Amino acid sequence: MHKSAAAKDAAQVQRNMEAFLKAEPACAEFTDQCSICKVDNGQAICSTPSIARIRKDYVCTRKSGE
Template sequence: MPTSQNRDGLVAWAVAALVVATVLIGTFAPSSHGRSGRGSPAADASCAEWSDGCTICRRYGDGIACSMPGIACVPKAELCQRHSGE
């Protein structure tokens, strides 16, 4: 019969393994919607700012920066909000 201390250690290792597995799945699982692709504002060099209703992305001289989505946001189609020079 396992002692309480052995059981606590087993539970701690199980929780740690679950956390590691969750992080790895989140890191390596393919995204359900991408930031770039054919016909998307990210692929259009003239689009300076676009949004999917959850995140806002802006094109800068050295790359693209996007905001974090809200906790309960459901993304829609990406639309260009502002073109270069506007």
């Protein structure tokens, strides 16, 4: 059984987010210009992306302690 395209995309997004957070451990808030995410107790909590979106690379918008 093959994964759907949406499931593959979601899995890739999760891997990208995990890699970003490992590379930016001090990041407290970030965005991919689709969703805005906040790190709470080591877990990313993100807004629901809009329907019309073009996902970009994650960018840290606020570091811890700022």
